[in-house]
Amino acid sequence: MTVLEVIKRSTPFLAQKGVESPRLQVELLLAHALKLPRLQLYLNFERVLADAELETLRTLVKRRGQREPLQHILGSVSFCGLELAVSSDVLIPRPETELLAERAWNFLNLNPSGSPGTQPAGCHALDFGTGSGCLAIAIAVKSPGARLVALDVSAAALSVARANAERHQVSDRLQFLESQGFTALPEGSAFDLIVSNPPYIPSGDIAALPPEVRDHDPRLALDGGADGLDFYRRLAAEAGAFLRPAGRMMLEFGDGQSETLRALLANAGWQVESVENDYSGRARILVLGR
Template structure:
């Protein structure tokens, strides 16, 4: 029998040796999960003796983390915009940086929204949770990812306002549909950059959602080229971007006919979101 404190000290040592960036933080998260206690209460129970089945569950979690499996996959959830989302190896782990895309989207009015490459559904479902009268569609090429998105919608009790479609970008969307807002966090890591990623990303997250393969701007070209057909008059297109892509993606927006185009920076000062408005003209005007 051992205490929570002893387990935590040993686990932190193991994770540090494995090259985990913040071993003490991750060990605490995984111990709280194994014990079934809120993280805010962990310090209170650390002196207590840990039952064998809890200790075994913790050791299994630490082994997975030492193998560089992301914490969110191990515990099965990730907090995003104040809500917990189900996470598996079939979807990208929601990133705090993506919250800027949500903030930007919430700065404009919309009654319906389309999320391309929805993954966990974290962007779409957060927008619908924040706008209780809005409806939305999420598209993904991965049926496994769509299963997670649907589960998240059910858990958030907004499944009646979210429809999920399987397909590549706009291919799954009815050609006569129009949206006030289209958002996307598409794959934007080039094939050559993939090998330089941290093991947690490179080895555990779906490559389909990380890289378009080869050219890192391919997804933007496709989305931007077709977006105006699906935008209501004066609608908004917003996409998350990677490092160094702001100027190129902004130029694509402008060349496609978007107005009021801007590049927004995240809290670290990096270009993170490109947003633009469709022209205020009848959708099928000649």
């Protein structure tokens, strides 16, 4: 069977299983199986697949048809141009979170020595709920003077994040901390920046999520409590104690949560500096000061 025939046969199979963008998904799986950049497939449409290659591809397409996420099958995801390993122990980093990373490193790079009192060590930032480490690692790569603490309640997630940090050679500036909320942070810890993409799905909405999310992202990474806002209440009440006076807190949140969150955070004494939109124009990031 040729490359083009494989694409044409597998695409309707994935479509029938409810997979979005089925042709693109087949092409990405095929490129992975053949160890080629995807666009090279277009120059090799007539190439005949060896039996072993066909068998490998069948297995991959079958897994995708069972709604296993593409990123788990490939084993990695690109985040801010960095290749990061992912598994079922961590949330698959989402494109909108790249915006949060960018806002964070821009802030740190405009304040390279941190808030007053930080010198000479440079900025100190906290990633609350680091998962794969995507935010902390991207910030460390783009802000070479910054030091970060990346905390998570999940030891399994932290071991994925540690390996990702090593891969991108930022381990010397990243401290990983297993912590239930802020509890394991040493007393007196003070940060110029706190970033977080906390769990924000209302518990009752999880069952209706696509199978790729519902069955493969860790529940711990999704479940934000009855109204999805448990972690924001916690951050609103507790994060201020760890933020330097001129510091910022930057939070990602779910579509439609913006107004409730503004009120919640303002009531807890936070100043909303800006609300930022994602690529489709929906409010998704809050930038806050004290």
